[in-house]
Amino acid sequence: MKRIYTIEDACIGCHLCEVGCITEHSQSKDPVRAFLHEPVRSISRCTVEELDGGVISLSTTCRHCDEPDCLRACISGAIQKNDAGVVRIDTEQCVGCWSCVMACPYGAVQRNLAKKKANKCDLCPDRKSPACVDACPNRALVYKEGSQK
Amino acid sequence: MNYVIIGNSVAAVGAIRGIRGVDDKGNITVISRERHIAYGRPLISYLLGGLITEKRMAYLPEDFYEKNRVNLLLDAEVVGVDSTRKQVKLAAGDTIGYDRLLVATGGDPFVPPIEGLAGKERIFTFTTWDDAEKLKGIAADMERVVVIGGGLIGLKAAEGIHLLGKQITIVELADRILSAAFDRPAGRVVAKKMKANGIDVITEDTVVRIEGEGARISGVTLKSGDYISCDTVVVAIGVRPAAGFLKGSTVDVNRGIVVNDTMETSVKGIYAAGDVAEASDFFSGQKNPMPIWPDAYIQGDVAGTAMAGGKKTYGGGLAMNSIELFKVPTISMGITNPLEPKEFDILTYQDMENYQYRKIVLQDNRLVGAVLVGQVDRAGIFSGLIREKVDVTPFKEQLLAPDFGIIHLTKEIRNTLFAPYGKVA
Ligand SMILES: Cc1cc2nc3c(=O)[nH]c(=O)nc-3n(C[C@H](O)[C@H](O)[C@H](O)COP(=O)(O)OP(=O)(O)OC[C@H]3O[C@@H](n4cnc5c(N)ncnc54)[C@H](O)[C@@H]3O)c2cc1C
Ligand code: SF4
Ligand code: SF4
Numbered sequence: 181m182k183r184i185y186t187i188e189d190a191c192i193g194c195h196l197c198e199v200g201c202i203t204e205h206s207q208s209k210d211p212v213r214a215f216l217h218e219p220v221r222s223i224s225r226c227t228v229e230e231l232d233g234g235v236i237s238l239s240t241t242c243r244h245c246d247e248p249d250c251l252r253a254c255i256s257g258a259i260q261k262n263d264a265g266v267v268r269i270d271t272e273q274c275v276g277c278w279s280c281v282m283a284c285p286y287g288a289v290q291r292n293l294a295k296k297k298a299n300k301c302d303l304c305p306d307r308k309s310p311a312c313v314d315a316c317p318n319r320a321l322v323y324k325e326g327s328q329k
Numbered sequence: 330m331n332y333v334i335i336g337n338s339v340a341a342v343g344a345i346r347g348i349r350g351v352d353d354k355g356n357i358t359v360i361s362r363e364r365h366i367a368y369g370r371p372l373i374s375y376l377l378g379g380l381i382t383e384k385r386m387a388y389l390p391e392d393f394y395e396k397n398r399v400n401l402l403l404d405a406e407v408v409g410v411d412s413t414r415k416q417v418k419l420a421a422g423d424t425i426g427y428d429r430l431l432v433a434t435g436g437d438p439f440v441p442p443i444e445g446l447a448g449k450e451r452i453f454t455f456t457t458w459d460d461a462e463k464l465k466g467i468a469a470d471m472e473r474v475v476v477i478g479g480g481l482i483g484l485k486a487a488e489g490i491h492l493l494g495k496q497i498t499i500v501e502l503a504d505r506i507l508s509a510a511f512d513r514p515a516g517r518v519v520a521k522k523m524k525a526n527g528i529d530v531i532t533e534d535t536v537v538r539i540e541g542e543g544a545r546i547s548g549v550t551l552k553s554g555d556y557i558s559c560d561t562v563v564v565a566i567g568v569r570p571a572a573g574f575l576k577g578s579t580v581d582v583n584r585g586i587v588v589n590d591t592m593e594t595s596v597k598g599i600y601a602a603g604d605v606a607e608a609s610d611f612f613s614g615q616k617n618p619m620p621i622w623p624d625a626y627i628q629g630d631v632a633g634t635a636m637a638g639g640k641k642t643y644g645g646g647l648a649m650n651s652i653e654l655f656k657v658p659t660i661s662m663g664i665t666n667p668l669e670p671k672e673f674d675i676l677t678y679q680d681m682e683n684y685q686y687r688k689i690v691l692q693d694n695r696l697v698g699a700v701l702v703g704q705v706d707r708a709g710i711f712s713g714l715i716r717e718k719v720d721v722t723p724f725k726e727q728l729l730a731p732d733f734g735i736i737h738l739t740k741e742i743r744n745t746l747f748a749p750y751g752k753v754a
Binding site: 185186188227229230231236237238240243247249250252253255256257260272273275276277278279280281282283284285286287288289290291329 | 343369370371372375380381385387388389390622623626627630649650651653658660662705706707708709710712713714716717734735736737740743745746747
C-alpha cells in the first residue's frame with residue numbers, strides 16, 4: 181500500500197505539513213478560517229519534532245501498520261483497518277481511553293483533549309495525495325508504495 | 330477444517346482474523362454463553378455511568394461475522410471437552426465436533442466466602458454487560474455502595490457508580506489502589522483525586538462480614554472493626570480463568586491454561602488465548618496470566634494463525650494499562666515496581682499538586698517499564714522501545730522529558746523506523 185515516508189534531512193522545520201493537515205481536517209478547509217474562526221481547531225495528525233533549536237527536525241506520522249498495535253489495544257473497536265490497509269479511527273465510537281496512545285510505537289496517535297477523542301492520520305480520504313505531503317515545500321514527505329518500516 | 334472457538338470476546342476476534350488470514354475456506358464456529366455479540370468489555374463502566382449508549386457497546390463492524398463467515402452460537406455454554414472424540418459438549422446437551430479448538434473464555438469473577446454474604450440480594454460482580462445492566466436497573470433506589478477491591482475492575486465499577494451520583498467506599502487489602510500496575514506515588518496521585526471527588530478509599534483493610542437482615546444489606550464490617558453502612562456491595566477482588574469445563578480433560582491448567590508460544594495447550598489441537606491462558610512473560614519467559622485487552626487480542630491472533638497452519642510466535646506478554654480515573658490519565662507498562670530496585674536504574678519526576686508523575690525503569694540500559702500520570706502523550710514510543718529492547722544510553726537523559734519523541738532517538742533507529750528507502754530521490 182501507499183504510505184507516507186519522512187526524509188528528515190530534507191525537513192526544514194516549517195510545520196507546513198501540520199498546517200496542511202489541520203486545514204484538511206477543518207470544516208471549511210481554509211487555513212485562515214481553520215486556525216482563527218472555527219470553534220474547535222482540529223489537531224494535526226502529523227507531528228513536527230525539533231531538536232537543538234530546529235537544527236534537526238522531522239515530521240512523524242502513522243505507518244498504517246500491517247499489524248496495528250493501536251487497533252489491538254483499542255477497547256471500543258473504534259480503530260479498524262479497511263481492505264485497502266488504511267487504519268482509521270471512528271471518532272463517534274472512540275471513548276477516549278488512550279489505549280491506542282499507549283500502544284502505538286510510533287507515537288502517532290494524538291489526544292484531542294477538547295473532544296476527549298483520539299486522533300490519527302486517515303491518509304486524507306477526500307484527496308489523491310495526503311495534505312501534509314502536498315504542503316511540504318521541500319519534499320521531506322513522500323507518498324509512495326512501500327512497507328511499514 | 331472445522332475450527333471451534335469457545336468465547337466471543339477480543340481473543341476470539343483476534344483468532345478469527347488470524348484464521349482467516351491463512352485459511353478462507355474452513356468452517357469457524359464461535360460459541361458464547363453471553364447473549365450479546367462481541368462488545369467492549371472495558372466499556373461496561375462507561376455504559377453504567379451513562380457516558381455511552383448501548384449502541385456503542387458493539388466492538389465490531391456490523392458485517393464482521395458475515396464477512397468472516399462465522400457461525401455464531403450465542404447463549405450457549407460449553408460444559409465439557411472430549412479431546413479423544415474431539416467434541417465439545419453444550420449445556421443444552423448437543424455436541425459439536427472440531428479439528429482445532431480454541432478456548433478463549435476469559436475469566437470468571439471470584440467471590441470469596443464472606444460471612445453474611447449468602448442470601449443477600451444486592452451483591453454484584455462487575456465483568457459483563459449484564460452486570461452493568463443489573464446495577465443500572467437498581468440505581469434509582471441505591472444510595473451507598475461498598476466496592477470490595479481496589480484493582481482495575483473495582484475502580485472502574487466505582488467510577489461508573491459515582492457517575493450515577495451515588496456514595497462509594499472502596500475497600501482495598503493492599504497499601505494502595507491499583508497495586509498491580511502502580512507504584513506508591515502513582516497510587517497516591519490517583520487516590521488523592523478520588524478523595525477530591527468524594528470517594529472514600531480505605532486501604533490495608535477488608536470486609537469480614539456483610540450485615541443486614543434477610544436479603545437486605547445494611548452495611549459491612551471491616552477487619553479493623555470499622556462499620557460502613559451501605560445498601561449495595563460490589564465484589565471486585567479478581568477474576569479466575571474460566572476453565573472449569575476442562576475438568577476431566579487432559580489439558581494442563583495451572584493459574585490459567587498453560588500454553589506454548591503458538592498458544593497450543595498440552596493437548597495437541599487445543600489452543601487457549603486471552604485472560605484464560607497462561608503464556609510466557611515478555612521479560613522472564615515464565616508462564617504468567619496477562620489479563621489485559623491488547624494481549625488477549627495478540628494471543629488470539631497467534632492462536633488463530635497457528636490453528637490454520639500459519640506461522641507466528643508469541644513475543645511474550647507485556648503488561649500495559651491505560652486507565653483514566655476521575656480525569657487523571659495514567660499509562661503504565663512493563664516492570665513498574667521492581668522487587669529488587671538495586672538491579673534497576675529508576676528515573677522519576679513528580680509534581681503532585683498538578684497530578685503529574687513520570688517514572689522510567691531501566692535495566693542494563695534497556696527500558697523495561699514506565700509509569701506516566703497526567704501527561705501521557707506518545708507513551709507508545711516507550712512500549713516500542715521496550716519491545717525492541719533498544720539500548721537507550723544515547724538518549725537516557727531525555728527519557729523523562731514531557732515532550733520525549735522520535736527525534737530523541739538516534740538517527741539510526743529513526744531510519745529503520747521511518748525511511749527504509751534511503752535519502753531523497
Ligand atoms: C470493567 C472492566 C474494565 C476493564 N478495563 C480494561 C482496560 O481498560 N484495559 C485492558 O487492557 N483491559 C481491561 N479489562 C480486561 C479485559 O476486558 C480483558 O483482558 C479481556 O476482555 C479479555 O478478553 P478475552 O477474550 O480473553 O475474554 P473475555 O473478554 O473475558 O471473554 C470471554 C467470553 O467467553 C465466555 N465464556 C466463558 N466460559 C464459557 C463457556 N463455558 N461457554 C461459552 N462461553 C463461555 C464469557 O461469557 C465471555 O463472554 C477490563 C475488564 C473489566 C471487567
Ligand atoms: S497509529 Fe501507530 S500503531 Fe496504529 S497503524 Fe498508525 S503507526 Fe501503526
Ligand atoms: S482512545 Fe479511542 S481509538 Fe484509542 S483505544 Fe481508546 S477508544 Fe480506541
